[in-house]
Amino acid sequence: MHGDSVPDSYVYVTEEGxxxxxxxxxxxxxxxxxxxxxxxxxxxDADILYILLDHDGQSCVVPRSAVDAAFLARLRYLPDFDPERLGAAVNASAGESVVVWRSPEPPAPLPDFEYD
Structure with missing residues (x-):
């Protein structure tokens, strides 16, 4: 059977996430x-991954092949996001993992525990 192969995943970028x-x-x-x-x-260049993490360590991995203008534009709206740092990280050598942005807000504090 001939035709397009089915991609292993699809990425959707919306205003919400x-x-x-x-x-x-x-x-x-x-x-x-x-x-x-x-x-x-x-x-x-073909296997660069954008790893998005929340404060609980949950992630959403976006392969470069799924990155489009909407995704990159949304990243630029993050507080203190540096597009130059992103560009440098994308051009980094193979096997490196580079943090290009961290939330300026600290994670929620742990609840107060009462000790006897």
Whole structure:
């Protein structure tokens, strides 16, 4: 059978967040308001990954092949986001992981515990 192969995932960027839908039906999603960190994991130009993390360590991984102008524009709206740092990280050598943005807001404090 000839034709286009089915991609292993689709990435949707909305005003609310990012969602990656995998071929097996699973979904990894992250709301922009919950975003705590953006990392770039380098390899060859074709396999660069944008790793989005929340304060609880949940992630949504966006491959470079799924990155479009809407995704990059939304990153630029993050407080104190530095596009030059992003560009440098994307051009980093293979195998590196570079944090390009962290939320200026600290994670929510742990609840107060009462000790006897």
């Amino acid at each position: 990012v969602a990656r839908h995998y071929a097996d039906g699973s979904v990894a999603a992250l709301a922009w308001e919950d975003l705590a960190e953006v990392r770039i994991e380098g390899g060859s």
